[in-house]
Every structure is written in structure tokens, then in C-alpha cells.
Amino acid sequence: xxxxxxxxxxxxxxxxxxxxxxxxxxxxxxxxxxxxxxxxxxxxxxxxxxxxxxxxxxxxxxxxxxxxxxxxxxxxxxxxxxxxxxxxxxxxxxxxxxxxxxxxxxxxxxxxxxxxxxxxxxxxxxxxxxxxxxxxxxxxxxxxxxxxxxxxxxxxxxxxxxxxxxxxxxxxxxxxxxxxxxxxxxxxxxxxxxxxxxxxxxxxxxxxxxxxxxxxxxxxxxxxxxxx
Amino acid sequence: xxxxxxxxxxxxxxxxxxxxxxxxxxxxxxxxxxxxxxxxxxxxxxxxxxxxxxxxxxxxxxxxxxxxxxxxxxxxxxxxxxxxxxxxxxxxxxxxxxxxxxxxxxxxxxxxxxxxxxxxxxxxxxxxxxxxxxxxx
Numbered sequence: 001x002x003x004x005x006x007x008x009x010x011x012x013x014x015x016x017x018x019x020x021x022x023x024x025x026x027x028x029x030x031x032x033x034x035x036x037x038x039x040x041x042x043x044x045x046x047x048x049x050x051x052x053x054x055x056x057x058x059x060x061x062x063x064x065x066x067x068x069x070x071x072x073x074x075x076x077x078x079x080x081x082x083x084x085x086x087x088x089x090x091x092x093x094x095x096x097x098x099x100x101x102x103x104x105x106x107x108x109x110x111x112x113x114x115x116x117x118x119x120x121x122x123x124x125x126x127x128x129x130x131x132x133x134x135x136x137x138x139x140x141x142x143x144x145x146x147x148x149x150x151x152x153x154x155x156x157x158x159x160x161x162x163x164x165x166x167x168x169x170x171x172x173x174x175x176x177x178x179x180x181x182x183x184x185x186x187x188x189x190x191x192x193x194x195x196x197x198x199x200x201x202x203x204x205x206x207x208x209x210x211x212x213x214x215x216x217x218x219x220x221x222x223x224x225x226x227x228x
Numbered sequence: 229x230x231x232x233x234x235x236x237x238x239x240x241x242x243x244x245x246x247x248x249x250x251x252x253x254x255x256x257x258x259x260x261x262x263x264x265x266x267x268x269x270x271x272x273x274x275x276x277x278x279x280x281x282x283x284x285x286x287x288x289x290x291x292x293x294x295x296x297x298x299x300x301x302x303x304x305x306x307x308x309x310x311x312x313x314x315x316x317x318x319x320x321x322x323x324x325x326x327x328x329x330x331x332x333x334x335x336x337x338x339x340x341x342x343x344x345x346x347x348x349x350x351x352x353x354x355x356x357x358x359x360x361x362x363x364x365x
Binding site for chain 1: 232
């Protein structure tokens with residue numbers, strides 16, 4: 001009970017600091033809370049297994065929370081209107097490019113199989129990526145590193161890249177933020193406009209579903225052969 | 229409470245269904261797709277379900293903290309492979325952002341192009357050249 005209380009208390013404290021500082025991406029409450037808790041556990045000599053057992057109820061609630069994402073995705077599907085088929089097609093093409101390019105870069109640098117698996121889900125939200133990792137036996141630490149090291153810089157860079165490519169359509173910018181930088185992208189989209197936020201939420205949900213299914217199937221067909 | 233009960237029941241049922249059927253989809257994602265299809269068919273979201281979903285989603289980052297802490301504590305920061313993986317992440321991120329913007333911009337442009345052309349062509353096809361000219365004027 002103490003572990004859950006401290007985790008919740010720290011998260012709300014980090015949230016208050018994040019809002020007071022003007023919501024800078026680098027001070028994302030979830031990132032800061034994880035770092036502070038890691039340092040705290042190490043400093044007080046608390047075994048990670050004990051923290052794991054004490055917070056297991058929070059980890060179990062992740063699955064129903066992913067299912068709950070169907071509601072904002074449905075609401076934004078309705079607002080997408082006639083461009084929905086394009087978004088679905090764009091999700092499938094971009095998702096395939098994202099997964100294949102990440103694994104190809106990893107193969108070029110001779111990364112081992114667990115890392116290749118982790119890279120394949122780096123562009124989807126952590127709950128989706130963890131859900132895939134659990135069903136493909138990928139080490140969760142690598143998945144978390146891949147997801148966070150993509151989301152944070154992606155959300156910071158995507159608006160500048162869009163500007164330099166001459167793209168000003170907020171629907172495209174929102175979708176790109178959600179599809180490549182998941183929850184960090186949505187946080188960035190809220191600073192742009194309501195349209196960008198709605199499309200970022202839709203992009204994150206659709207890309208999460210597409211890559212989760214694509215990677216799980218591809219994992220059964222091809223990725224095990226990478227490890228030889 | 230009813231909404232939370234539906235989400236938890238759906239989570240248990242889809243997880244059990246996936247394990248039994250051996251389908252290559254994570255249980256939670258299957259649950260999300262089942263709920264999404266159900267909402268699309270019903271064409272509405274009940275208030276109790278929306279309230280429970282909003283509550284859960286508002287606290288989703290909080291649920292990720294224990295998993296993040298456990299993951300980070302298992303990582304060896306002196307591992308060179310970790311730096312390589314972050315490098316690959318950054319390289320492929322740039323490609324992912326450019327490719328996604330390019331693909332979406334192309335599809336949206338193509339759709340606008342077809343939308344502009346479609347009514348004119350349809351009109352000409354149905355009513356002949358005269359109607360087409362009328363439409364343009």
C-alpha cells in the first residue's frame with residue numbers, strides 16, 4: 001500500500017510542477033516520476049521485486065485502460081468524416097515503413113534480437129508496446145527505452161519537420177504526432193489546436209492497433225529467424 | 229461503476245479468448261478492437277462507459293509508472309548496445325516523421341484532387357456536355 005501511495009503522490013506532485021512550468025515536454029510527469037522513484041528505491045535500498053509486487057494492481061489495470069482507448073478513437077473517427085479511409089490507408093503504409101525501417105537500421109548496426117523486437121514497437125504508445133512485448137516475450141526494459149527515446153524527441157521535432165516540408169494542415173501534423181510520437185505527440189498537439197489533438201489521438205490509437213497486430217504476426221513469421 | 233465493470237469484463241474475456249484461440253493479437257488490443265466495433269455498430273457511446281473510460285484514460289500515465297520503474301531498474305547504463313539502440317531509434321524516428329508526413333500529405337492531396345474532379349465527371353457522364361458546361365459556369 002505504501003508503494004502505491006508514494007507512486008500516486010509523486011505523480012501528482014510532478015504533474016503540478018509540470019503545469020506550473022508551462023508544460024515543457026522534457027518535464028513530462030511520467031518520465032520524472034519514474035526517474036525519481038528509481039533513485040528513491042536505490043537510495044533507500046528497497047528491492048525492485050518488492051516494489052513490483054506492491055504495485056501489481058496498477059499494472060493489472062493497464063489492460064482495461066487500453067480497452068478504454070476505444071472510446072476517444074471512436075469519437076475521433078466520427079469527427080474525421082470523409083478522410084477516414086485515407087487515414088486508415090496512411091496508417092497501414094506509414095506503419096509498415098516505420099516498423100521495417102527501425103528493424104532495418106537495427107540489423108545494419110547488428111543489434112541483437114530482443115532489441116530488434118523492442119525497436120519494432122517504438123512508435124506506439126507504451127501500453128500498446130508493453131502489451132505486444134508480453135505476447136512476444138520481448139524484454140520490457142528495452143521496449144520502454146525504445147518507446148520513450150522515440151516519443152520525446154519525435155514530439156519536439158515533428159512540428160519543425162512539417163514546417164520545413166511546407167505542410168501546414170493541422171490534421172496531417174496531428175496525425176503525424178500521434179502516429180510517430182504517441183502520448184508525447186498528443187501532449188504536443190494540445191499546444192497546437194483542438195483539431196491537431198483530435199487527429200493525434202486518432203493517429204495514436206490506429207497506429208497502436210495496426211503496429212501491435214502487424215508486429216505480433218511478423219514476429220511469428222519472420223523475426224525469430226533474425227535471432228537464428 | 230457499470231462502465232468499469234464492462235471494461236474489466238471485456239479485458240478478462242478477450243484475454244481468455246486470445247489465449248484459448250492462439251490468435252496473434254495481444255489480449256488488450258483485441259479488447260479495444262471489439263469495443264470499437266461494438267461502438268461503430270451502435271453509433272453511440274453510453275454515458276457510464278464514457279465516464280469510466282475518461283477516468284481510466286486520465287490516469288493512464290500513472291499506471292505506466294510502476295512498469296517504467298521496474299524496466300529502468302533492470303537496465304545497465306554502461307551497456308553499449310543501449311546507446312546503439314537509442315541511435316537507431318533517433319535515425320529511424322527522422323525517417324518515420326518524414327515518411328508519415330509525406331504519405332499523409334500525398335493521400336490528402338490526391339483525395340482533394342479526386343473530390344474536385346468527381347462531381348464534374350459524374351455530371352458530364354449523366355447529363356452530357358451541356359450540363360457539364362452549366363456546372364462549370
